[in-house]
Amino acid sequence: MNNNLLNVIIAGLKLTTPTALASGILGYSAESMQAVAESGAGAVVTKSVGVTPRMGYANPTVVQAKTGLINAVGMANPGINEYIKEISYAKTILQVPLIVSVYGYSAEEYALVSKKAAEAGADAIELNVSCPHVKDTGTEIGQNPRTLTEVIKAVKASVQKPVIVKLSPNVTDITDIAETAVKAGANALTAINTVKAMAIDPETTLPILSNTKGGLSGPAIKPIALRCVYDIHERVKTPIMGCGGITTWQDAVEFFLAGATAIQIGTAIALNDPGVFQTINKGVTAYLKKKQYRSVKEIVGLSHRS
Numbered sequence: 055m056n057n058n059l060l061n062v063i064i065a066g067l068k069l070t071t072p073t074a075l076a077s078g079i080l081g082y083s084a085e086s087m088q089a090v091a092e093s094g095a096g097a098v099v100t101k102s103v104g105v106t107p108r109m110g111y112a113n114p115t116v117v118q119a120k121t122g123l124i125n126a127v128g129m130a131n132p133g134i135n136e137y138i139k140e141i142s143y144a145k146t147i148l149q150v151p152l153i154v155s156v157y158g159y160s161a162e163e164y165a166l167v168s169k170k171a172a173e174a175g176a177d178a179i180e181l182n183v184s185c186p187h188v189k190d191t192g193t194e195i196g197q198n199p200r201t202l203t204e205v206i207k208a209v210k211a212s213v214q215k216p217v218i219v220k221l222s223p224n225v226t227d228i229t230d231i232a233e234t235a236v237k238a239g240a241n242a243l244t245a246i247n248t249v250k251a252m253a254i255d256p257e258t259t260l261p262i263l264s265n266t267k268g269g270l271s272g273p274a275i276k277p278i279a280l281r282c283v284y285d286i287h288e289r290v291k292t293p294i295m296g297c298g299g300i301t302t303w304q305d306a307v308e309f310f311l312a313g314a315t316a317i318q319i320g321t322a323i324a325l326n327d328p329g330v331f332q333t334i335n336k337g338v339t340a341y342l343k344k345k346q347y348r349s350v351k352e353i354v355g356l357s358h359r360s
């Protein structure tokens with residue numbers, strides 16, 4: 055979409071629209087990321103990739119809740135050595151920035167995967183320090199300020215590309231973690247990953263997910279994500295990618311007003327609408343024109359009372 059109203063720059067990345075594909079929603083293929091970009095996404099984030107291939111959990115890995123999904127996919131991924139082929143290929147067909155999501159079990163692993171992803175052509179790295187359902191990684195790294203600092207510093211030392219840190223809502227105070235990430239060198243923050251959750255089947259009397267617990271996404275978490283973005287924007291000046299339950303252009307506008315420079319969309323694509331990027335971009339454009347703003351940048355953080 056060639057529409058100057060929607061251009062933003064985040065962590066040095068030039069986005070023609072402020073709506074990006076969230077990590078994990080459309081797997082790993084370059085073609086599916088390209089399809090999303092063609093339908094209006096201004097950037098794409100890959101599913102998280104680690105050092106070695108991982109099968110993930112047995113089925114069921116996703117269960118539908120009333121207003122969202124609970125997933126415990128278990129970081130299924132082909133491993134970075136295999137995935138660099140797809141990254142290199144994606145770079146030849148994608149017209150929008152490619153952000154590679156990375157996870158690891160130590161600072162060294164995060165740094166190694168990030169380095170390989172950057173060498174293969176990733177435009178930026180998103181650190182998944184917020185997955186709620188895999189032991190010894192994700193939230194277990196992101197909720198510990200010391201480990202988080204080590205991870206970010208190691209990655210910053212190993213890549214020249216922008217580093218975006220994806221935060222978990224499953225912590226006592228997300229703004230403390232945001233500040234830690236910024237002090238360690240984060241160029242941008244993504245808020246939020248899924249909210250720890252579960253579902254139980256009354257018939258079998260057992261938890262539905264094979265992993266028992268997972269992460270809730272979709273409309274149910276939108277107000278939580280919005281509050282997180284609002285609070286982080288009050289605390290740090292680093293740009294934020296808002297994520298969590300965004301389904302309509304009105305949701306998107308709320309996130310900009312709370313302080314997000316750009317947004318990421320996940321579950322809405324899976325649940326109802328592959329055309330969601332275009333619908334949201336059109337709605338945001340109409341809103342900006344009606345309110346006589348010249349750019350989406352003008353409304354970032356506007357809800358904060360000074």
Ligand SMILES: Cc1cc2nc3c(=O)[nH]c(=O)nc-3n(C[C@H](O)[C@H](O)[C@H](O)COP(=O)(O)O)c2cc1C
Pocket residue numbers: 076077078079101102116123125127129155182185220246247248270271272273275297298299300318319320321322
């Ligand atoms: C099936 C599924 C898989 C996901 N996989 C990842 C992942 O690999 N890495 C990650 O950082 N987030 C992952 N997420 C979280 C999303 O990127 C996003 O943060 C979350 O779903 C909230 O946004 P949404 O409500 O728009 O989906 C996944 C979410 C879902 C539903």
